[in-house]
Amino acid sequence: MSDIADRVRKIVVEHLNVDAEKVVEKASFIDDLGADSLDQVELVMAFEEEFSVEIPDDAAESIQTFGDAVSFLTKAVG
Amino acid sequence: MELRRVVVTGMGIVAPLGCGVETVWANILAGKSGAKRIDDVKVDDLTCQYACRIPLGNYADGKFNADEWMEPKEQRKVDPFIIFAMAAAEQAITDSGLTFATQEEQERSGVLIGSGIGGAGGIYEASVTLYEKGPRRVSPFFIPGRLINLASGYVSIRHQLKGPNHSVVTACSTGAHAIGDAARLIALGDADVMVAGGAESPVNRISMAGFCAVRALSTGFNDNPEQASRPYDKDRDGFVMGEGSGIVVLEDYEHAKARGARMYGEIVGYGLSGDAYHITAPSPDGDGGFRSMRAAINRAGIVPADIDYINAHGTSTQLGDEIELGAVTRLLGDAAGSVLMSSTKSAVGHLLGAAGSVEAIFSLLAMRDGIAPPTINLDTPSVATVINLVPHKPVKKDISVVLSNSFGFGGTNATLVMRKVA
Numbered sequence: 305m306s307d308i309a310d311r312v313r314k315i316v317v318e319h320l321n322v323d324a325e326k327v328v329e330k331a332s333f334i335d336d337l338g339a340d341s342l343d344q345v346e347l348v349m350a351f352e353e354e355f356s357v358e359i360p361d362d363a364a365e366s367i368q369t370f371g372d373a374v375s376f377l378t379k380a381v382g
Numbered sequence: 383m384e385l386r387r388v389v390v391t392g393m394g395i396v397a398p399l400g401c402g403v404e405t406v407w408a409n410i411l412a413g414k415s416g417a418k419r420i421d422d423v424k425v426d427d428l429t430c431q432y433a434c435r436i437p438l439g440n441y442a443d444g445k446f447n448a449d450e451w452m453e454p455k456e457q458r459k460v461d462p463f464i465i466f467a468m469a470a471a472e473q474a475i476t477d478s479g480l481t482f483a484t485q486e487e488q489e490r491s492g493v494l495i496g497s498g499i500g501g502a503g504g505i506y507e508a509s510v511t512l513y514e515k516g517p518r519r520v521s522p523f524f525i526p527g528r529l530i531n532l533a534s535g536y537v538s539i540r541h542q543l544k545g546p547n548h549s550v551v552t553a554c555s556t557g558a559h560a561i562g563d564a565a566r567l568i569a570l571g572d573a574d575v576m577v578a579g580g581a582e583s584p585v586n587r588i589s590m591a592g593f594c595a596v597r598a599l600s601t602g603f604n605d606n607p608e609q610a611s612r613p614y615d616k617d618r619d620g621f622v623m624g625e626g627s628g629i630v631v632l633e634d635y636e637h638a639k640a641r642g643a644r645m646y647g648e649i650v651g652y653g654l655s656g657d658a659y660h661i662t663a664p665s666p667d668g669d670g671g672f673r674s675m676r677a678a679i680n681r682a683g684i685v686p687a688d689i690d691y692i693n694a695h696g697t698s699t700q701l702g703d704e705i706e707l708g709a710v711t712r713l714l715g716d717a718a719g720s721v722l723m724s725s726t727k728s729a730v731g732h733l734l735g736a737a738g739s740v741e742a743i744f745s746l747l748a749m750r751d752g753i754a755p756p757t758i759n760l761d762t763p764s765v766a767t768v769i770n771l772v773p774h775k776p777v778k779k780d781i782s783v784v785l786s787n788s789f790g791f792g793g794t795n796a797t798l799v800m801r802k803v804a
Binding site for chain 2: 319321345346349352358
């Protein structure tokens with residue numbers, strides 16, 4: 305597991321108050337992890353803060369799952 | 383149009399001196415003070431460094447643990463006043479025995495919870511974030527977690543209350559106005575049940591600084607804060623901030639009777655008035671408070687001599703206490719010598735928007751138990767009065783009719799009159 309995935313998982317666990325085991329590649333923030341649309345906005349803000357990147361709104365809308373977030377951030381940071 | 387009778391069938395409190403109605407009440411009757419030095423907020427550069435605080439611990443021990451009332455994930459999104467409201471509302475609903483299981487029960491039940499200043503602490507924090515990090519770091523929960531009516535919103539979602547969803551913002555009269563207005567919604571037939579009261583979380587840096595600036599807070603008791611709130615005493619020097627929430631379940635009398643509910647009392651009178659004098663100072667002649675009380679007793683259809691106990695606004699400020707005392711004396715006339723009047727703010731401090739609702743609950747408990755709670759720290763009254771201000775120790779008395787006053791910045795006054803259900 306990459307360092308980026310670990311950091312993303314930690315944020316998701318903290319913000320959505322879910323077990324780390326549930327935060328898997330295909331886990332949808334809204335459908336599987338109990339987030340609402342505002343939670344999702346806040347998650348993206350937390351990713352921006354953690355990785356010191358800016359995630360434009362249209363890109364943010366494409367981040368629906370844990371896997372989406374890790375792959376976007378891997379590209380953005382890498 | 384015939385007005386329906388409205389009774390109180392559930393009560394909940396989180397406040398200085400405890401979490402849970404019976405714990406707080408027992409501590410008040412024991413003459414305890416909830417005041418202490420503030421150790422979790424930067425106050426070393428403020429003139430007032432103490433407040434009445436909610437004791438932290440578990441509900442089973444009469445103390446407050448936020449996790450027992452709201453998920454940690456949700457707590458993060460809101461100001462504490464909303465968490466306090468959730469705790470007090472859940473207690474009150476449980477106490478009432480109501481379940482809101484059917485669609486009709488849900489649609490006939492509403493919420494009316496207010497706050498004096500709401501999420502000032504969170505607004506301050508978000509302002510700092512905006513200034514230091516820019517708009518992209520302002521949380522999407524900043525607005526919904528700070529809005530005063532979101533206490534009503536959260537409670538309605540938790541308990542599925544789909545009737546009137548409303549809120550009140552009238553400074554330190556909020557809690558009394560919330561109960562009075564909610565009672566009217568039931569009396570007029572808009573709902574059968576209303577969850578009503580106030581909530582406040584003012585022990586944060588910006589609210590403390592603001593109330594220090596208004597010169598409203600007590601400042602002379604940094605070394606002995608438990609003596610700071612001393613309504614009517616000659617050494618009083620301002621109010622002591624309190625925090626928490628008081629919530630009641632109000633119910634149509636026939637609705638309560640049909641299900642065999644326990645009734646703590648009936649809301650028989652509600653009076654409102656404006657001073658139209660000054661933004662923070664009460665009018666010196668006390669006429670606003672007088673007219674509020676007179677309206678409430680007229681609505682109740684009683685005469686002043688019927689009042690057994692008055693829970694005063696009595697904040698421990700230099701100006702306010704004697705003005706209220708004068709207005710009560712004027713109202714009662716010859717009956718002044720037989721009433722008991724105390725300020726429970728001496729024990730729990732001033733809960734601002736929650737004050738009126740926690741004090742309505744204390745008034746109902748005084749009636750239930752036949753005992754008037756004391757005004758602690760009242761060593762030497764600043765003026766002579768024939769009214770028994772219940773200094774230091776509670777007084778036993780058969781209490782059938784109670785009156786509770788709340789006066790707020792902006793010159794807003796509210797009075798509730800409650801009586802035993804006959």
